[in-house]
Amino acid sequence: GTDKWVADLELLKGLEPLAKDDEFVKKFAAVKKANKHAFVGFAKDHYGIDIDENTLFNTMVKRLHEYKRQSLKILAVISTYADIKSGKVKAEDITPRTVFFGAKAAPGYYLAKMTIELINNVSRVISSDSAVKGKLAVHMLPNYNVEMAQNLIPATELDEQISQAGKEASGTGNMKFALNGALTVGTLDGANVEIRERVGADNFFLFGMTVDEVEAQYANGYDPAKYYEADPRLKQAIDLVADGTFSNGDRNTYSPLVADWLTKDWFMTLADFSAYMGIQSEIEALYADELEWNRKAVLNVANSGYFSSDRSMEDYLERIWHTAPLA
Numbered sequence: 001g002t003d004k005w006v007a008d009l010e011l012l013k014g015l016e017p018l019a020k021d022d023e024f025v026k027k028f029a030a031v032k033k034a035n036k037h038a039f040v041g042f043a044k045d046h047y048g049i050d051i052d053e054n055t056l057f058n059t060m061v062k063r064l065h066e067y068k069r070q071s072l073k074i075l076a077v078i079s080t081y082a083d084i085k086s087g088k089v090k091a092e093d094i095t096p097r098t099v100f101f102g103a104k105a106a107p108g109y110y111l112a113k114m115t116i117e118l119i120n121n122v123s124r125v126i127s128s129d130s131a132v133k134g135k136l137a138v139h140m141l142p143n144y145n146v147e148m149a150q151n152l153i154p155a156t157e158l159d160e161q162i163s164q165a166g167k168e169a170s171g172t173g174n175m176k177f178a179l180n181g182a183l184t185v186g187t188l189d190g191a192n193v194e195i196r197e198r199v200g201a202d203n204f205f206l207f208g209m210t211v212d213e214v215e216a217q218y219a220n221g222y223d224p225a226k227y228y229e230a231d232p233r234l235k236q237a238i239d240l241v242a243d244g245t246f247s248n249g250d251r252n253t254y255s256p257l258v259a260d261w262l263t264k265d266w267f268m269t270l271a272d273f274s275a276y277m278g279i280q281s282e283i284e285a286l287y288a289d290e291l292e293w294n295r296k297a298v299l300n301v302a303n304s305g306y307f308s309s310d311r312s313m314e315d316y317l318e319r320i321w322h323t324a325p326l327a
């Protein structure tokens with residue numbers, strides 16, 4: 001039958017030539033739209049939130065950890081919010097976006113819990129600001145678990161894999177998203193490296209420092225304040241966290257987080273901020289071309305069969321355990 005790929009995921013490779021077939025790509029795009037529509041219903045039922053399905057669905061779901069750099073994403077969201085609100089970006093240049101976060105943190109992990117609180121407060125402030133209505137929304141979805149993943153990953157168009165280069169052992173979320181037709185914005189870290197090799201550099205939004213550049217920064221004495229001073233957008237975003245914009249005017253609420261960013265920033269979020277903002281225009285230009293975006297999404301699916309757990313187990317049998325399957 002046509003469903004052999006379910007048990008032999010590398011058969012997805014057969015889709016590759018269809019990325020050139022406009023009619024196929026349009027059907028693929030319609031499936032993604034249907035998945036977005038379904039997630040809007042899921043989110044209404046489970047979280048009681050209203051989502052505009054005619055926005056770019058942009059997702060960052062994973063454990064909350066400083067090395068994974070949810071801070072980088074929320075600072076970028078804050079910067080975009082400030083630019084839209086001030087009129088710095090013209091209305092016709094705005095790509096309406098919905099940003100979804102999902103993350104759990106260890107109970108004693110103070111900065112991680114504080115980051116979740118900040119995301120929730122940015123969400124609250126943005127959702128109550130009529131100046132950005134229909135242009136930008138942020139949701140911190142509670143209780144990230146497999147059920148949420150099963151609903152959100154197929155609905156996602158842009159996936160965030162923005163950890164500091166050298167820190168992620170592999171990641172599996174990145175594979176799930178590529179397999180489900182999302183494009184990835186990511187660093188050269190963990191399995192992002194192999195995903196990019198498989199799907200093609202043209203079909204992956206790469207940004208940020210390499211492992212070698214990170215090592216050189218540690219060796220030379222990394223100074224985050226330098227980046228804060230050098231990039232006005234970064235400075236503005238951090239200043240908005242510091243000045244109480246997201247904490248009802250209370251400047252103390254986020255002072256531990258702000259102090260960490262400006263004096264320590266062990267995972268070099270500030271150093272990668274400019275590059276991260278830089279790639280957004282590339283992402284938005286491609287998103288404006290629905291057919292081209294979906295062509296690249298098809299190529300991501302077609303080349304993700306390699307990340308099947310069956311293939312991975314066969315690799316273990318051969319290279320690690322030196323044995324053969326039982327049947």
Ligand SMILES: *Cc1c(COP(=O)(O)O)cnc(C)c1O
Pocket residue numbers: 061062063144145146149170171172173174176
């Ligand atoms: C895949 C998955 C993860 C791991 O995500 P990474 O991005 O690889 O860190 C964590 N939690 C859930 C519920 C998942 O489905």
